[in-house]
Amino acid sequence: MAINFTPHEVKLNLKNKTRLKTFIKDLFVREGQGLKNLQYVFCSDEYLLEINQEFLKHDTLTDIVTFELGDEPDITEGEIYISIDRVKDNALKFKVSEEHELHRVIFHGALHLCGFKDKSKEQSALMREKENEYLKLYFGIDS
Structure with a gap:
């Protein structure tokens, strides 16, 4: 079981990578989804x-x-591409730290691979609830 974090032409300040990888593995276990390989690629808006x-x-x-x-x-064998530009803009928009927003998106991608969708209003509400649950577990705070 491997989880990798790869920056693609962007600067990435991702703290506690080992802890985060363990947490993501636990997220898959909690959601009843197996995990074989997961690649996170952090990139620009353009890419x-x-x-x-x-x-x-x-x-x-x-x-x-x-x-x-x-x-x-x-x-699960998956790839998740995350725009660092969007993360920064959304952190400002939602008045949260860039670290908080980055982790929200990291968990969001993992939840998609566990079967959660966000196309309808109801699906989006459940996805947001799950994101907040994992942010609270990870950071130990209300999100």
């Missing part, structure tokens, strides 16, 4: 927009794109 256009046919900026790469339904 993630190219991915969004090429693979999802969306011509919009986004903070995250998640890909399930495996073919076993209960074992």
